[in-house]
Amino acid sequence: MINLILFGPPGSGKGTQAAGLVEKYKLVHISTGDLFRYEMGNNTPLGQRAKEFMAKGDLVPDEVTIGMLRNKVEAHPEASGFIFDGFPRTIPQAEALDRLLAESNNSVDGLIALQVDDEEIVGRIKLRGKTSGRPDDNDESIIRNRIAVYKSETSPVYHYYEQKNKSYSIEGVGTIDNIFDRICAVIEAWQ
Ligand code: AMP
Numbered sequence: 001m002i003n004l005i006l007f008g009p010p011g012s013g014k015g016t017q018a019a020g021l022v023e024k025y026k027l028v029h030i031s032t033g034d035l036f037r038y039e040m041g042n043n044t045p046l047g048q049r050a051k052e053f054m055a056k057g058d059l060v061p062d063e064v065t066i067g068m069l070r071n072k073v074e075a076h077p078e079a080s081g082f083i084f085d086g087f088p089r090t091i092p093q094a095e096a097l098d099r100l101l102a103e104s105n106n107s108v109d110g111l112i113a114l115q116v117d118d119e120e121i122v123g124r125i126k127l128r129g130k131t132s133g134r135p136d137d138n139d140e141s142i143i144r145n146r147i148a149v150y151k152s153e154t155s156p157v158y159h160y161y162e163q164k165n166k167s168y169s170i171e172g173v174g175t176i177d178n179i180f181d182r183i184c185a186v187i188e189a190w191q
Pocket of ligand 1: 010032033034036053054055057058059060061065085086087088089093136146
């Protein structure tokens with residue numbers, strides 16, 4: 001079983017890299033951002049609740065996010081591992097993930113953070129916005145708020161797993177293949 005947290009600011013390439021990792025290691029990919037967008041698209045109560053936070057680039061409250069994540073993990077008892085993309089984004093989410101995995105005698109193997117500087121992120125997200133159709137990708141002040149929220153609320157999660165000797169940081173700029181190889185090198189060292 002491999003349980004990997006793919007970490008990094010918005011626009012750092014987590015979703016792109018997750019696609020390759022799913023293929024190579026046969027993992028289940030869970031992106032909380034994608035789950036929220038799916039719920040919003042279907043106008044469910046959960047989607048309606050998340051909408052106002054996502055529109056501003058703020059975090060959806062922990063109790064909503066953690067409950068949704070738990071349902072998704074529990075829906076895959078056959079999984080040989082998970083890639084958590086965009087989760088955990090707060091310390092309470094990290095603690096909840098550890099407790100959830102411990103219930104099935106599993107744990108997080110490691111957190112891999114993709115490092116990309118702020119201006120590169122803004123440029124990438126604006127470009128993505130042209131095709132993603134995401135309102136939060138198409139407004140620079142919202143993009144900058146997402147980066148600020150990452151720094152204040154999410155980056156402590158890196159240190160939380162660092163204290164457990166589970167955090168790894170890699171350069172997130174380069175070709176998709178190069179970055180993929182860097183991630184795989186970290187994962188291979190766990191096995
Ligand atoms: P993402 O697709 O990961 O960039 O997420 C898009 C938006 O969904 C974020 O800006 C948040 O509003 C919300 N979101 C996604 N994941 C989480 C999470 N783990 N905790 C709280 N909010 C989240």
